[in-house]
Amino acid sequence: MRVVIAKPGLDGHDRGAKVIARALRDAGHEVIYTGLRRTPEEIVRIVADEDADVLGLSSLSGAHNHLFPKICKLLREAGLNDVIIFAGGIIPSDDREALHGEAIRAIFGPGTSTSEIISFLDAATARKVADQSIGVGENAEWYWV
Amino acid sequence: MRNGTGCEQVMPDDAAELFVAAKNGDRRALGRLLTLIEEGTVEAIGSITGELQNTLEGADSEKTTVVESNRGESDSAEMLVYGITGAPGVGKSCLVDRIASAWSEAGHSLSVLCVDPSSSISGGAILADRMRMSIGASESVHIRSIATRGASGGLSGRIQGLVEVLQACGRDRIIIETAGVGQTELGIATLADRIILVEGPDRGDMIQAEKAGINELCDLIVVNKSDLPSAEKAAHDLRAAIELGPNPADVLLVSSKSGDGFTELLLKLEDLPLRSEAAEARARLRFLAAVQSRVMRDERFDQLVIKLAANEISIHEALESIGYTSKNQPATKPPESKEPESQRLAERKD
Numbered sequence: 267m268r269v270v271i272a273k274p275g276l277d278g279h280d281r282g283a284k285v286i287a288r289a290l291r292d293a294g295h296e297v298i299y300t301g302l303r304r305t306p307e308e309i310v311r312i313v314a315d316e317d318a319d320v321l322g323l324s325s326l327s328g329a330h331n332h333l334f335p336k337i338c339k340l341l342r343e344a345g346l347n348d349v350i351i352f353a354g355g356i357i358p359s360d361d362r363e364a365l366h367g368e369a370i371r372a373i374f375g376p377g378t379s380t381s382e383i384i385s386f387l388d389a390a391t392a393r394k395v396a397d398q399s400i401g402v403g404e405n406a407e408w409y410w411v
Numbered sequence: 412m413r414n415g416t417g418c419e420q421v422m423p424d425d426a427a428e429l430f431v432a433a434k435n436g437d438r439r440a441l442g443r444l445l446t447l448i449e450e451g452t453v454e455a456i457g458s459i460t461g462e463l464q465n466t467l468e469g470a471d472s473e474k475t476t477v478v479e480s481n482r483g484e485s486d487s488a489e490m491l492v493y494g495i496t497g498a499p500g501v502g503k504s505c506l507v508d509r510i511a512s513a514w515s516e517a518g519h520s521l522s523v524l525c526v527d528p529s530s531s532i533s534g535g536a537i538l539a540d541r542m543r544m545s546i547g548a549s550e551s552v553h554i555r556s557i558a559t560r561g562a563s564g565g566l567s568g569r570i571q572g573l574v575e576v577l578q579a580c581g582r583d584r585i586i587i588e589t590a591g592v593g594q595t596e597l598g599i600a601t602l603a604d605r606i607i608l609v610e611g612p613d614r615g616d617m618i619q620a621e622k623a624g625i626n627e628l629c630d631l632i633v634v635n636k637s638d639l640p641s642a643e644k645a646a647h648d649l650r651a652a653i654e655l656g657p658n659p660a661d662v663l664l665v666s667s668k669s670g671d672g673f674t675e676l677l678l679k680l681e682d683l684p685l686r687s688e689a690a691e692a693r694a695r696l697r698f699l700a701a702v703q704s705r706v707m708r709d710e711r712f713d714q715l716v717i718k719l720a721a722n723e724i725s726i727h728e729a730l731e732s733i734g735y736t737s738k739n740q741p742a743t744k745p746p747e748s749k750e751p752e753s754q755r756l757a758e759r760k761d
Contacts, residue, residue: 268446291535296558301542308548312541315553317442345439 267319267391272300272309274337275329277355282376283324286354289380295320295387306333310340313349320387321402323370325355330365338368338402347403350390352410354378369402372410386410426452433580438553441580445555448572490578492585493680494603499590501611502635504543505667507588511546513677514584522553522582524573526566526589526599529558536560540588553582567598567700574602598700600628601693605683607631608660610649612642628693629660630686631679637666657688709733 271287273280280302287297298316300309313321321341323334334353341349352372353365362373372386389410390400399405426447432440495510497503507523514521525540538556546552555573559566574585589599600606608629632653634646646664653659663679665672706712715729730736 287537291530291537292533294533294535296529296536296538296556298538298556299542300547305548311438311550312547314439314442316556317439317446 267387268296268298268316269320269322269387270298270300270309270313270316270318271322271324272304272312272337273302273324274304274306274309274333275325275327277302277324277326277329279326280324282326282354283322286322286324286380286383289383290387293384293387306337306340309337310344310346313341313346314344318349320350320352320390323351323353325353325357327356330355330357331361334365334370335368338370342403348394348401350387350394350400351402352383352386354383366409367406369404369406371400371408430576430579433576441553441576442555444576445573448576449557449569451569490583490585491605492574492587492603494587494589494600494606495609496589496600496606496629497609498611501609502667503588503590503609504540506609506633506635506665507586508544508546509667509670509673510677510680511544511552511586512549513673515546515549515551519584520551520582521584521586522555522577523586523588524555524557524570526557526559526570526587528590529560531561534561553577567602567697567704570599570602598696601697601700605630605680605685606689606693607633607680610634610645612636612639612645627656628689628696630683630689632660632662633676634662634664635667637664637671638668642666658686660686706733 269290271283271290273283283299287299290297298312298318300312304312309321309323312318321337323330323337325333330353338351341347341351351368351370352374353370354374355376357365357373357375365373371390372383374383374386393400393408399408426444429440429444429447433444495503495507504525511521511523523541523544523546525538527536527538527540529536536558538558541547541554541556544554547554557566557570557573570587574587577585587599587603606629608631610632612634632649634642634649636642637646642664646662650659650662653662661679663672663676665676711732715724715732718724719726719729724732
């Protein structure tokens with residue numbers, strides 16, 4: 267699959283995102299890394315131009331509450347309803363329910379094994395093939411635990 | 412989703428709709444259409460827009476305008492494809508960034524195709540060129556990241572298809588950025604109307620390029636990182652090395668970091684002649700790449716490889732199976748001539 271890994275907000279480093287990117291590559295995916303400090307609008311445009319199947323959002327400095335839902339909204343407005351979204355970084359458990367409500371299908375904290383993320387992507391693919399809701403614009407009930 | 416996951420194929424009608432939407436500026440439709448071409452769902456070789464045009468004319472001929480996508484005519488027109496190639500680390504992405512910014516500001520509608528290698532082990536890829544480009548932030552510049560997808564990925568055909576669609580959608584300048592190492596990526600460079608080779612200031616980079624023979628293929632050489640002390644000497648050495656050859660390409664010295672030398676580079680790019688000496692070398696490479704691609708896409712190819720490895724057939728027989736006959740031999744071999752390859756070789760040595 268084509269996966270965009272994006273870092274919205276003002277994070278200064280991206281070691282984690284790069285580790286994830288490499289793991290995804292080793293699992294056979296094509297990974298487009300946007301680099302640091304992209305605005306929500308830029309990220310949505312990249313997803314459209316690259317025709318990405320999956321978008322991984324990474325935030326270490328608290329941007330998630332504001333920027334992640336905004337990105338989800340912009341994606342829906344742009345008609346990109348079938349893109350699968352997952353998130354990673356420093357995201358406190360209290361904040362996670364709201365993000366799942368935005369159809370962010372998985373949230374991975376620090377220390378998550380890369381194999382877990384790969385398993386999530388496999389499960390997400392299976393849902394998609396079976397025509398079950400998995401995209402950002404579809405029913406938000408299902409998420410990875 | 413991708414075809415490989417067993418989802419139903421997108422019917423040609425959808426491709427036609429995507430094309431119309433893309434021509435009208437829908438970036439998502441363009442992204443989707445480019446994917447269909449990459450996957451071969453929509454036939455990429457030949458006149459893709461012609462094929463879509465036929466579908467469209469059946470659908471709704473009033474909405475569409477006739478598109479001439481004959482690449483042979485594009486030389487004098489403003490639709491040029493620039494191949495920018497060079498060893499990893501010489502600063503191609505920064506260079507492309509500056510050129511693309513300048514062209515975008517000058518009003519061109521631009522597309523940048525960034526080609527990166529796929530892992531031969533996993534088949535995956537990290538496509539990280541666009542992150543180095545600030546122009547990615549600008550809405551007017553379209554960037555698409557492309558993985559080589561292995562030798563049988565049919566890269567040349569895919570890129571050709573992408574270029575044709577992009578031009579049909581009104582992109583008047585296309586840059587293909589590729590690492591230019593290895594046959595696959597060199598082959599891509601030959602799809603461009605003009606090839607620009609980017610060198611770094613270290614001698615090591617140049618030896619790589621010379622080995623690959625790319626300096627014979629290119630129309631312009633740019634030595635990047637002029638802010639570093641060794642760059643000027645490197646440019647000088649390079650000029651000296653190629654000046655004895657026929658019609659040597661110009662060698663320009665720039666710094667993508669500071670912008671030094673870019674005024675001259677941009678002027679040069681506006682009026683860059685095709686080196687006729689390069690034309691034959693490029694045609695040869697392009698033809699060979701196409702032949703290789705054609706052979707590998709033959710459905711009998713994998714089986715023939717297995718038989719060859721097991722010595723069940725000879726190279727001649729394999730070639731004939733897929734239609735390549737030697738002019739000295741009859742078109743079909745008599746069935747009893749199943750001599751093992753080693754015996755045939757022994758006979759030839761006599």
